[in-house]
Amino acid sequence: MEMLRDLDVVRASVGTVRLTRAEGSDDWAPVMVVRFSPFNTWYEINSYWEGRFLERTERGAFAKTIAEQGSRVKVLFNHGSDPQIGDKILGLPQDLREDPDSAAGDVPLLDTSYNRDLMPGIEAGGYGSSFMFRVIQDAWNDEPGRSDHNPEGLPERTIKEVRLFEFGPVTWPANAEATTGIRSMTDDYYAHLRDRDPARVADLEQRTRAIRTPTVEQPPPGTAPDLGAAPAGPDEPVTHHSGGLTPGERRRRLYPYLMEGASR
Known part of the structure; x- marks a missing residue:
C-alpha cells in the first residue's frame, strides 16, 4: 500500500499561552510564550484518521527538529484556518526549546492589526495551544494491560522524535473533561x-478507509466525524477507530516509513 506520508497529526494542548512585556516599556513589545507539549503525560487519542490509543511525548522528542529546522517552524492562529487572519504568521519563534516539563516557544508578536485583535483574548487567558507535527520515531505497547492511567488497556504510544511544523494559540484547546490533557485535532x-485541497483529502480518506473493515461504522465520505459525541459505553462498539486489523497491523499500513531503518 502506498505510504501515507502526508498524514500529519495535530494536537490541542492545555499548555498555557501568555504575554510578557519588557518592564517599564510603553512600546509595542509583547512576547507570546506558548507551552504546547507537556512531557510524559498520557492522553487519549480517539480519531477517525488515527484510531484510538493512549499517547505521550517524552523530553528529547523535539530536540533534533528544533536544532535543525527551528527557524522554519511557523506560528499561526488556529493552524492558519481563521477566516479573517488566515495563514498570516503571528511572529517568528525567538526561543524554541524544551523545558524540563514541556516543549515551549517565545514569540515576539509582529505589530499588526490581527495581532492587536488577538491580544485581549491572550491576556485574558482565553486561548489554548496546539501544534502540528509528523512522528519520526515512536515506541508502541499494543497490550499494556489495565492500569490507573489506562483503565481500558488501550495500546500505548510513546513519541520519541518528531518533526515540528507549526504551533500557536487556538480557540478550542483540549477538552480536559474528555482527556488527560491533549486531544487529536487531526x-x-x-x-x-x-475546503482548500479537496482532492488531496479525498485521496487520503480513500486510502485510510481502505484499511478499515466495512462492518465498523464510519462517517460518510466528505464529512468530519462528530468529535463532540458522547463516548461509547462499555457494551457499545467504538466507531471512531478501526476494527479487524490489530493496532500493529494498522500502524504498519498507515506509517510504513516508521518501520524503515532502526526498530521502533
Missing part, C-alpha cells in the same frame, strides 16, 4: 484542509 485540521 480530524478538524483535515476538515478545514478539505
Whole structure:
C-alpha cells in the first residue's frame, strides 16, 4: 500500500499561552510564550484518521527538529484556518526549546492589526495551544494491560522524535473533561484542509478507509466525524477507530516509513 506520508497529526494542548512585556516599556513589545507539549503525560487519542490509543511525548522528542529546522517552524492562529487572519504568521519563534516539563516557544508578536485583535483574548487567558507535527520515531505497547492511567488497556504510544511544523494559540484547546490533557485535532485540521485541497483529502480518506473493515461504522465520505459525541459505553462498539486489523497491523499500513531503518 502506498505510504501515507502526508498524514500529519495535530494536537490541542492545555499548555498555557501568555504575554510578557519588557518592564517599564510603553512600546509595542509583547512576547507570546506558548507551552504546547507537556512531557510524559498520557492522553487519549480517539480519531477517525488515527484510531484510538493512549499517547505521550517524552523530553528529547523535539530536540533534533528544533536544532535543525527551528527557524522554519511557523506560528499561526488556529493552524492558519481563521477566516479573517488566515495563514498570516503571528511572529517568528525567538526561543524554541524544551523545558524540563514541556516543549515551549517565545514569540515576539509582529505589530499588526490581527495581532492587536488577538491580544485581549491572550491576556485574558482565553486561548489554548496546539501544534502540528509528523512522528519520526515512536515506541508502541499494543497490550499494556489495565492500569490507573489506562483503565481500558488501550495500546500505548510513546513519541520519541518528531518533526515540528507549526504551533500557536487556538480557540478550542483540549477538552480536559474528555482527556488527560491533549486531544487529536487531526480530524478538524483535515476538515478545514478539505475546503482548500479537496482532492488531496479525498485521496487520503480513500486510502485510510481502505484499511478499515466495512462492518465498523464510519462517517460518510466528505464529512468530519462528530468529535463532540458522547463516548461509547462499555457494551457499545467504538466507531471512531478501526476494527479487524490489530493496532500493529494498522500502524504498519498507515506509517510504513516508521518501520524503515532502526526498530521502533
